[in-house]
Amino acid sequence: MTKPRTTGLKPWFSLGGIAVFAVLLLAIAPLVLTDHWLNNLGKYCCWAIAAVGIGLAWGRGGMLAMGQGVFFALGAYAMAMHLTLETAGDRVPGFMVLYDPLAPLPVFWEPFRSAGFTLLAIVLLPVVVAGALGYALFKRRVKGAYFAILTQALAVALATLISSTIRETGGDTGLSDFKYFFGFVLNDPANRLMVYLIAAALLIVCLLAVWQLYRSRFGELLVATRDAEERVRFLGYDPANVKLVAFVVSALMASIGGAMFVPIVGIITPAEIGAAASILMIAGVALGGRASLFGPALGAMAVGWGQSSLGSTWPDGWTYLLGLLFVVVILFLPNGLSSLPAKLMRRARRSPAERPAPAIAPAQLEEVRS
Amino acid sequence: MSSTSKRKRALVATGAIATTMALLAGCGARAGDEAAGAGSSAAASCVDTSGDSVKLGFLNSLTGGMAISEKTVSNVLHMAADEINAGGGILGKKIEYVQEDGATDWPTFAEKTEKLLTQDCVAAIFGGWTSSSRKAVKPVVEKNNGLFFYPVQYEGLESSPNIYYTGATTNQQIIPAMDFLAAQGVKRLFLAGSDYVFPRTANAIIKLYAAKLGIQIVGEEYVPLDKDDWTSQVAKIVAAKPDFIFNTINGSSNVGFIKAYYDAGLKAATTPIISVSIAEEEAPAMGHEVTGQYASWNYFQSLKTGTNPKFIESWKAYPNSSGVTSDPMEAAYISMYLYKALVEAAGSFDVDAVNAAAKAKPITFDAPEGKVTLDGDNHHIAKPGHIGKINSSNQFDIVWASDAFIEPDPYLEGYDWFPADIRKQLTDAAG
Numbered sequence: 146m147t148k149p150r151t152t153g154l155k156p157w158f159s160l161g162g163i164a165v166f167a168v169l170l171l172a173i174a175p176l177v178l179t180d181h182w183l184n185n186l187g188k189y190c191c192w193a194i195a196a197v198g199i200g201l202a203w204g205r206g207g208m209l210a211m212g213q214g215v216f217f218a219l220g221a222y223a224m225a226m227h228l229t230l231e232t233a234g235d236r237v238p239g240f241m242v243l244y245d246p247l248a249p250l251p252v253f254w255e256p257f258r259s260a261g262f263t264l265l266a267i268v269l270l271p272v273v274v275a276g277a278l279g280y281a282l283f284k285r286r287v288k289g290a291y292f293a294i295l296t297q298a299l300a301v302a303l304a305t306l307i308s309s310t311i312r313e314t315g316g317d318t319g320l321s322d323f324k325y326f327f328g329f330v331l332n333d334p335a336n337r338l339m340v341y342l343i344a345a346a347l348l349i350v351c352l353l354a355v356w357q358l359y360r361s362r363f364g365e366l367l368v369a370t371r372d373a374e375e376r377v378r379f380l381g382y383d384p385a386n387v388k389l390v391a392f393v394v395s396a397l398m399a400s401i402g403g404a405m406f407v408p409i410v411g412i413i414t415p416a417e418i419g420a421a422a423s424i425l426m427i428a429g430v431a432l433g434g435r436a437s438l439f440g441p442a443l444g445a446m447a448v449g450w451g452q453s454s455l456g457s458t459w460p461d462g463w464t465y466l467l468g469l470l471f472v473v474v475i476l477f478l479p480n481g482l483s484s485l486p487a488k489l490m491r492r493a494r495r496s497p498a499e500r501p502a503p504a505i506a507p508a509q510l511e512e513v514r515s
Numbered sequence: 516m517s518s519t520s521k522r523k524r525a526l527v528a529t530g531a532i533a534t535t536m537a538l539l540a541g542c543g544a545r546a547g548d549e550a551a552g553a554g555s556s557a558a559a560s561c562v563d564t565s566g567d568s569v570k571l572g573f574l575n576s577l578t579g580g581m582a583i584s585e586k587t588v589s590n591v592l593h594m595a596a597d598e599i600n601a602g603g604g605i606l607g608k609k610i611e612y613v614q615e616d617g618a619t620d621w622p623t624f625a626e627k628t629e630k631l632l633t634q635d636c637v638a639a640i641f642g643g644w645t646s647s648s649r650k651a652v653k654p655v656v657e658k659n660n661g662l663f664f665y666p667v668q669y670e671g672l673e674s675s676p677n678i679y680y681t682g683a684t685t686n687q688q689i690i691p692a693m694d695f696l697a698a699q700g701v702k703r704l705f706l707a708g709s710d711y712v713f714p715r716t717a718n719a720i721i722k723l724y725a726a727k728l729g730i731q732i733v734g735e736e737y738v739p740l741d742k743d744d745w746t747s748q749v750a751k752i753v754a755a756k757p758d759f760i761f762n763t764i765n766g767s768s769n770v771g772f773i774k775a776y777y778d779a780g781l782k783a784a785t786t787p788i789i790s791v792s793i794a795e796e797e798a799p800a801m802g803h804e805v806t807g808q809y810a811s812w813n814y815f816q817s818l819k820t821g822t823n824p825k826f827i828e829s830w831k832a833y834p835n836s837s838g839v840t841s842d843p844m845e846a847a848y849i850s851m852y853l854y855k856a857l858v859e860a861a862g863s864f865d866v867d868a869v870n871a872a873a874k875a876k877p878i879t880f881d882a883p884e885g886k887v888t889l890d891g892d893n894h895h896i897a898k899p900g901h902i903g904k905i906n907s908s909n910q911f912d913i914v915w916a917s918d919a920f921i922e923p924d925p926y927l928e929g930y931d932w933f934p935a936d937i938r939k940q941l942t943d944a945a946g
Contacts (some may be wrong), residue, residue, distance in 0.1 A: 179633070179634060180633055181630055182634075185626070188626075237940075240712070243670075243672065243712065244715050244716070245719075246937040305739075316710060316711055316712075317647060317710065317739060317740055318646070318647040318712045321621075321650060321654060322653065322654040323654075328545050328546050329546070330543065330546060333543045335543035336543035336544065338543075410626070411622075411625055411655070412625050414622060414647075416621070416622075457615060457616065457627070457630075460618065461578060
């Protein structure tokens with residue numbers, strides 16, 4: 146039904162867009178933004194990385210992954226444990242001493258002393274967890290609301306688990322006070338710029354990756370699976386495998402976003418990975434336009450910016466504004482704000498004699514339902 | 516366009532990014548460099564006091580679960596600033612405040628601290644409530660060499676050149692409460708707390724001191740801050756038959772605890788509670804009669820000491836005031852005046868000059884709880900210890916008071932039951 150969005154000039158258009166985005170993030174932003182706002186932009190980049198993955202899983206794959214906080218947490222806590230140990234040196238981290246002064250370091254912390262193991266864990270943990278979870282769910286043909294609720298419940302469960310294991314994970318207080326980042330002093334402005342640039346570059350890499358995926362045979366198969374899973378099955382493909390790949394890639398991106406969140410923000414707590422945080426990620430993707438290339442990233446960055454700046458000037462009101470915007474977008478722009486220019490252009494081109502098109506095309510209706 | 520050329524282009528782009536990283540990485544300090552030593556690599560302060568005003572930041576949770584408590588602290592800070600402005604300001608400069616919302620979210624506290632220090636260029640920040648929020652703020656003020664005034668009683672075992680603590684540390688609240696319990700002849704004590712850093716640490720200290728006092732700890736239960744179902748934990752209290760309950764629960768979770776306590780048939784006459792987070796503001800909000808229960812604080816509204824009558828009167832006249840005063844509010848009020856006294860002693864708003872002035876001679880303030888003196892080395896203040904018993908009008912009758920003001924001792928160095936090796940581990944871990 147829905148045609149893959151790769152026709153004619155579009156590939157060059159998208160690649161050019163990514164190039165412009167890269168120049169803005171990697172060259173212009175460090176020149177014009179203050180340290181504080183550059184650091185905030187770095188944080189939005191982390192959410193945007195996770196959002197790009199949600200765009201792939203939900204926008205193109207139709208899997209409403211409401212628990213990406215779980216994978217965000219895997220990356221974030223792996224990184225935070227390594228940075229905590231790097232700061233503590235050969236001692237037991239300070240917060241553990243507070244609760245149980247003489248107990249040794251928990252066994253599962255030990256391997257995170259190694260930088261190599263940590264980087265490997267950031268990549269492999271989400272792949273293994275999402276792989277196992279996805280395999281179990283998709284092979285059993287769990288989808289739609291059931292899939293959404295299940296992933297959301299996992300995020301809640303993980304946040305509760307972390308909150309209640311204060312000695313092992315820092316609990317509700319979280320992990321913070323990191324002094325070094327793989328041997329670099331985190332306070333140094335030059336190093337902070339480096340950390341920002343790594344996050345921004347990873348966002349560009351993720352955009353390139355999904356751009357390539359969307360225009361590949363896999364991308365078309367993914368959209369086909371979203372729109373008509375049974376037909377794909379009758380054509381001889383296993384939709385479960387297609388969905389599994391998209392889900393695993395989206396989990397990997399969430400983990401990378403989480404890992405970079407830690408050195409940039411300097412603290413990770415269960416509140417950043419629980420139900421509310423996971424839904425906020427979804428909200429950004431929906432606002433921006435879940436099926437488009439840039440929509441999820443830009444939407445996540447816009448929500449992040451709103452939280453920082455509107456939340457400052459208007460603490461009571463901004464969540465209502467976000468909620469209102471969300472409702473308006475879902476009702477009138479189901480493909481998000483990024484579909485607005487094209488929509489306006491179409492309207493402008495249409496001759497007055499032409500009959501008005503229905504507000505929501507049947508294909509879009511299908512997307513809303515899925 | 517072949518797919519290999521595409522792949523090549525992607526490789527070139529990735530390579531270019533990696534090279535830029537490597538170049539940049541060459542400039543930054545590495546672990547073990549000079550810059551790592553004293554945090555001297557922090558950006559120079561952007562505080563501008565050349566005009567006729569000075570900017571101060573207020574950082575309180577105006578939304579989220581802690582808003583109910585922190586809004587009042589924010590209000591009383593505004594009142595103190597208005598009073599100081601009416602009296603001519605600090606060093607002749609009017610206070611201009613920037614209010615930020617911590618949103619009961621610890622990373623938000625860190626972000627807003629950074630914003631206040633580097634974007635708004637405030638000379639000092641006042642606020643915070645939970646220990647988690649303070650722990651999020653601490654690395655940021657240390658990195659930027661800023662000042663943070665923290666107005667709530669806490670678990671101690673901390674000191675920072677960039678933080679001033681105007682609430683009680685453990686030896687000014689927890690230890691007096693234990694002395695009071697020992698004097699009451701308590702033999703069996705049950706510990707109930709919220710599951711985060713303050714109750715966990717406070718209870719670790721309570722257990723050590725209880726062993727010395729010969730008080731048996733008959734149970735210890737925790738519930739997360741945002742949960743308020745205490746039914747199964749209270750069942751354990753009933754089974755353990757303690758003489759007293761030591762309550763380190765924070766915030767609205769107390770309501771659930773008190774409900775479960777009454778539902779289980781426990782009464783103040785037989786199994787009383789001593790709390791360290793229930794004050795005049797919280798007592799009427801418990802949803803149940805709490806008459807006869809105890810609390811350990813430094814300040815109570817019912818005190819007749821110092822400038823308390825004037826403080827209560829000003830607060831009642833202040834817009835949006837509840838008319839009730841409490842210990843954290845009073846500590847916040849102290850923090851603003853203490854900052855004024857510090858700056859005036861230093862003759863400057865510069866952080867290092869302020870810290871030097873704190874060490875040079877004792878800084879004092881005629882507070883509602885009495886004349887408090889700042890300890891320039893550990894940045895805490897000497898406070899009187901008080902135990903109050905809730906009466907039928909939700910005010911506290913003072914049933915015990917310390918003989919003199921208690922000197923702050925955050926690392927419990929004057930207490931031989933606190934193991935030296937633990938103290939050393941903690942100070943080492945704090946770096």
